[in-house]
Amino acid sequence: MRLVSYCILLLLSSVFSAGRAVALPPTQEIIFAINSPGSPPYLYFDAQSQSYQGVVVDFFASFAGEANLNVTYLDSSRARNELLLHQGKADMFLSGEEWLDDPNGFIFSKPLIQHDSYLYATTAFDGPFVPAESNGETVCTRFGYKYPVLQAAFENKEHPLIRVDSASQTLMALMLTKGRCDYAIMSEQNALSVLNKRQFCNNEFYQSPNIISSISLVLVIRAGRQELLPIINQYMAGFIRNGQLSRSIKRHSGEHQFPKLVCD
Numbered sequence: 133m134r135l136v137s138y139c140i141l142l143l144l145s146s147v148f149s150a151g152r153a154v155a156l157p158p159t160q161e162i163i164f165a166i167n168s169p170g171s172p173p174y175l176y177f178d179a180q181s182q183s184y185q186g187v188v189v190d191f192f193a194s195f196a197g198e199a200n201l202n203v204t205y206l207d208s209s210r211a212r213n214e215l216l217l218h219q220g221k222a223d224m225f226l227s228g229e230e231w232l233d234d235p236n237g238f239i240f241s242k243p244l245i246q247h248d249s250y251l252y253a254t255t256a257f258d259g260p261f262v263p264a265e266s267n268g269e270t271v272c273t274r275f276g277y278k279y280p281v282l283q284a285a286f287e288n289k290e291h292p293l294i295r296v297d298s299a300s301q302t303l304m305a306l307m308l309t310k311g312r313c314d315y316a317i318m319s320e321q322n323a324l325s326v327l328n329k330r331q332f333c334n335n336e337f338y339q340s341p342n343i344i345s346s347i348s349l350v351l352v353i354r355a356g357r358q359e360l361l362p363i364i365n366q367y368m369a370g371f372i373r374n375g376q377l378s379r380s381i382k383r384h385s386g387e388h389q390f391p392k393l394v395c396d
Contacts (some may be wrong), residue, residue: 160201160360164188165222167276168207171301171318172325173384174226174245174349175205187245188226190380195367210276214238217354224354228347231278237355242365243348245377249279251315251340252323254308256391260342261315266293272304272316273297279317281345301326309335317344324385327392339390 166184170176175186184205192203206222214233216222228247229235251261251271263285273279275297279286285293296313298304304316305326318326320339327337353360371377 158200160199160363162192162201162203162224162357162360163206163222164192164203165206165208165213165216165225167210167213167225169300171274171322173321173381176325176384186384187377187380190376190383191244191368191371194371194376199363199367213352217352220354220356222354223357223360224351226349227352228349229352230280230347232352239353239355239358239361241351241353241361242368243350244368244372245321245349245381247319247321247347247349248343249281249317249319249345249347250323250342251317251344252305252308252327252337253315253340254336254338256338257340261340261344263293263344264288264291266291268292268294269315270294270296270313272307272313274301274304274318275299279345282317302329305329305332305337308337315340321381321385323390324388328386328388332392333395335392336394337390337392 166175168177170184170186173187175184175188177183178185189205192201195201196203206216208216208222208225210227210231213222213225213227217224217238226244229240232238251257263282266285266288271282271293273295279295282293282295285291286295296307298307301316301318301322304313304318307313308316309332323337323339327335351364353364
């Protein structure tokens with residue numbers, strides 16, 4: 133009788149323990165604003181799957197089930213993202229703190245990825261690019277984006293660097309191939325994804341020998357979602373530590389390098 137009672141107690145204990153183990157926290161709804169149409173490998177619209185893909189999507193997918201998160205991606209623009217957070221219409225977006233118009237009132241995650249920007253051209257560089265020595269060259273840029281390191285050159289009347297805005301990195305690359313600008317500026321990860329697209333198979337692209345700017349990309353979170361910060365930082369540390377971040381970047385950027393030559 134004692135053995136039966138003991139077995140029943142063990143069984144009940146196991147049931148209750150299992151119930152506690154699978155219990156999920158209340159569902160957390162997150163609205164993530166995107167600089168539409170996004171930019172690979174970070175976050176971009178994939179025409180084939182008709183959904184957003186990229187490092188950010190992979191990051192949230194790595195723990196959404198465990199943390200009971202439901203992430204909705206909202207088409208926006210860099211110019212509107214801050215306003216959407218202030219209005220409570222979105223919860224977060226990916227950015228560098230240096231790019232924000234008003235960083236006060238936001239919460240910042242730990243850095244997710246380092247955003248190293250280079251200049252790209254259709255001919256090889258003679259040496260390092262020095263913005264202060266520019267002389268009327270044109271640079272394809274993304275509309276609404278800030279380029280703090282180049283801003284002084286954009287405003288320099290003696291040695292001007294002329295900014296030519298475009299709606300996406302793909303259009304920037306297209307303008308570069310057509311001679312609409314001398315250079316295009318983008319992060320190395322962006323460039324590896326965009327400049328190796330099939331539509332640019334017959335074009336060559338060269339990377340400047342020097343980094344133009346280096347900025348840590350973080351998740352910018354609205355003040356009203358303070359409870360998300362420790363969760364995001366915890367899982368972000370694991371995402372980076374166990375190699376998921378590097379694998380995600382490689383998957384969305386491809387196995388490429390510069391110079392990018394004409395396809396075989």
